[in-house]
Amino acid sequence: MARAYNFSAGPAILPEEVLKQAQAELLDFNGTGMSIMEMSHRGKDYSAVHQEAKDNLKKLLNIPDNYSVLFMTGGASTQFSLIPMNLLGEGQTADYITAGAWSSKAIKAAKKLGISVNELANTAKDVPTRVPGNDLEFTPGAAYVHICSNETISGAQVKEFPKTDAPLIADMSSDILSRPLDVSQFGMIYAGAQKNLAPAGVTLVIIRNDLAEKSPDTLPELFQYKHFMENDSLSNTIPTFPVYMIMLVTRWLLEKGGLEGVQKMNEEKAAKLYAAIDASDFYNGTAVPEFRSPMNVTFRLPTEDLEAQFVKEAAAKGMTSLKGHRSVGGIRASIYNAFPAAGVDALIEFMKEFEAANA
């Protein structure tokens, strides 16, 4: 069967070339007679994979030498707790910018630890949504400022990151590696793998070494950034297969011209789709235009019944997972790095047909 046009918000589409390579060598990696999944995480074949995954990330993102690339588990949601546990010293506070469901979860997890944190802005209360502007007043002496770069549910993306004195920490789960980035703006960047990086099961953390050093020794070692940094994420068995997939995906991104090349592809795809939405009164974009995400394109139809019908008819044509998040409804087309331009064209074509039949 042909590949579906998979608009899933995550776990999400992976590059077909990457899947084909993983498939071809699934029982025999590098002529070893075994799968990458069956190898010791301390052996030389996996070590080379681990190193290349890190090297490719460093190349793509120009990661400065005073940062470490860590592979952790538990998803971005676990980071919501680990960040304050590691980086908030006794009596310190931190600033949180909330602009949607995910950044709201981050501050909720921090508050649960009994920590006093400051919600700097909350633009998440209404849909359509936007991300905050540059009118934020940061708390003097805050240990860090937390932000979510792309709100998957509402489809809003931070276009310009705020300038902060405190280290800026960004949840980039849904737009990591989708555009060039100045990593030195951040104290830490983290991302669950399952949208733009690899299958679910590994969490990428890019952290400035002096911040990682702050992990309290009293924390369990496997909750400490410092411990992961000092052990190159290999203190216990690492999810080797997802790291291997990060290696293949980052190799694919380098072949596509790195993040400049990928950004160009992403912007072309998104621009076409947003143009189709704006060209019609039948479809209405959800996010505030200046913050529209090129990763998650959200829009509404005149009624919820029409939305349900739209999702169903699209699926019958091989365009799957277009239903918006259950908390907000509507339509969401997630078109991550790996999503093919032809799939966007197919969706636009279908949108026209559907409008003609139902307007």
Next chain:
Amino acid sequence: MARAYNFSAGPAILPEEVLKQAQAELLDFNGTGMSIMEMSHRGKDYSAVHQEAKDNLKKLLNIPDNYSVLFMTGGASTQFSLIPMNLLGEGQTADYITAGAWSSKAIKAAKKLGISVNELANTAKDVPTRVPGNDLEFTPGAAYVHICSNETISGAQVKEFPKTDAPLIADMSSDILSRPLDVSQFGMIYAGAQKNLAPAGVTLVIIRNDLAEKSPDTLPELFQYKHFMENDSLSNTIPTFPVYMIMLVTRWLLEKGGLEGVQKMNEEKAAKLYAAIDASDFYNGTAVPEFRSPMNVTFRLPTEDLEAQFVKEAAAKGMTSLKGHRSVGGIRASIYNAFPAAGVDALIEFMKEFEAANA
């Protein structure tokens, strides 16, 4: 190239049939036109996988209805901390049976939390090793008793679990699903996947519901057994591919006659290998005979130089990862469920040749 005979202690060999099926459907699961790795963890295709993985485990282990099957992350080493964090109430204590490297790590992690725990026995100080007998004095009122069922490094296995008043908690990372088990003896069983279950990246937890209920609400939700139980492990994105592999591996085990059938295969493989060791003065088994593990067969040669030569020559013949753990040296042949009997025969044949050439 032919499949290697992969004696790796973990990540370890997977059944060839399982890898072939995963390979065949890697780009198209169930005719959906997408990989199982690319699907939402909340969609119907993954839901069926999730359910079958749990159902197969329940069937294989006869898990009683008052237990929950959880899929977590972070490996068994993370459980070393989560167990006391979840199950040790204010002012309570717990008993730990140490019999090797892994159970020693478990008690170390508990102590790190500042908790007073009791080391009931420590048979891990010397190699060869054994597991404790039935002469243990448990602490009245202990919240739980922790034990490791199979010490991967020394190659010693608990043959009969102690009778305890407190809930018995067993780390079964290296012998889960290798033999029939009375789950009702345990308060909790846990296992990193990468030895006998699936690729690295998921941790199986089987827990009695009343114990899971004890998770303090003050813990971050993703550290709570209760939260995983209440959300069927789907509160955040689950590592879907390893769970899919658990489904395939457990399906394979059911086809092999369930745990009785698998135990028979395992005992035959181990008996042949131990017999070859005992038939020779050149090879010396490490573990105390009555506690020999059928999963990890450890032995020594007359000198470390000969051991190094043995490992090297075996690898040249396609028998890989026979080197003992770096902390103890010697030879370790890990022959988990998926390891083929023909590989054991090949090793025995090689042992004879090597002895003849070097004795």
